[in-house]
Amino acid sequence: MDLILLGAPGAGKGTQSSLLAERLGMEKIATGDILRDAVRRGTELGLEAKAFMDAGELVPDAVIFGLVKSALSAPAAEAGAIFDGFPRNVPQAQKLEEILDEMGRTLGAVVVIDVPEEMLVRRMSGRRTDPETGNVYHIEHNPPPADIAGRVVQRDDDLEETVRHRLQVYRAATEPLISFYESAEVPVYHVRGDRSIDLVREEIVGLIGR
Numbered sequence: 001m002d003l004i005l006l007g008a009p010g011a012g013k014g015t016q017s018s019l020l021a022e023r024l025g026m027e028k029i030a031t032g033d034i035l036r037d038a039v040r041r042g043t044e045l046g047l048e049a050k051a052f053m054d055a056g057e058l059v060p061d062a063v064i065f066g067l068v069k070s071a072l073s074a075p076a077a078e079a080g081a082i083f084d085g086f087p088r089n090v091p092q093a094q095k096l097e098e099i100l101d102e103m104g105r106t107l108g109a110v111v112v113i114d115v116p117e118e119m120l121v122r123r124m125s126g127r128r129t130d131p132e133t134g135n136v137y138h139i140e141h142n143p144p145p146a147d148i149a150g151r152v153v154q155r156d157d158d159l160e161e162t163v164r165h166r167l168q169v170y171r172a173a174t175e176p177l178i179s180f181y182e183s184a185e186v187p188v189y190h191v192r193g194d195r196s197i198d199l200v201r202e203e204i205v206g207l208i209g210r
């Protein structure tokens, strides 16, 4: 079974998808992480994506489709994938349906993590990432361990102005996916993401029933 985690920037998709992947033995497919890795390595994909990402805009769909197809074909994704940051708009959702159909896979559920907007802005301004492992921390709610505190970095797109633009892009392009999946009769579950990381994770595990 494959699963989509949907939610605004900063809602906790990355945090939860890592925890759930480990707990449920599924593969996390996070398009934002794949793109940031390409930017860090200076690949052609990274060069193409960077300007869109720094501006808080979506990277063109055609670029994203290739990434998702190849991540989903990896042996690690056979037991099930957790999509984090994909799909991001209706054309991406339609493409995902096509790819899953071709591969004989099913989308089991969509989990929407709901968090109030001002909390999202605070979360993103305090977010820090470990460039070596990709693990995500927060300077107040989830501080990095002392041995790696010196190497964590802030994302280029976490400046407040860019964060507010990313939230607008989410409302315009991504939020409509909730009704898209409700109409497609895929189970859509809402969880309150303004609670502790552990509580959110346990609620999701309970909902998807694995």
Ligand code: AP5
Pocket (backbone or CB within 6 Å): 007, 008, 009, 010, 011, 012, 013, 014, 015, 016, 031, 032, 033, 035, 052, 053, 054, 056, 057, 058, 059, 060, 061, 064, 084, 085, 086, 087, 088, 092, 123, 124, 126, 127, 128, 136, 137, 138, 139, 141, 142, 157, 166, 193, 194, 195, 196, 197, 200
């Ligand atoms: P992407 O990396 O997908 O970013 P996003 O969707 O904007 O989401 P974030 O990573 O900002 O937040 P999150 O929900 O994962 O929260 P997190 O767990 O980190 O995309 C970045 C860019 O790449 C896009 O703008 C676009 O340009 C491009 N892109 C990516 N995918 C694309 C696609 N499919 N199509 C086109 N373009 C694409 O948590 C945030 C902070 O809060 C952390 O510090 C964390 O420690 C903390 N936190 C989390 N949960 C809690 C909690 N319960 N309580 C307290 N603190 C918490």
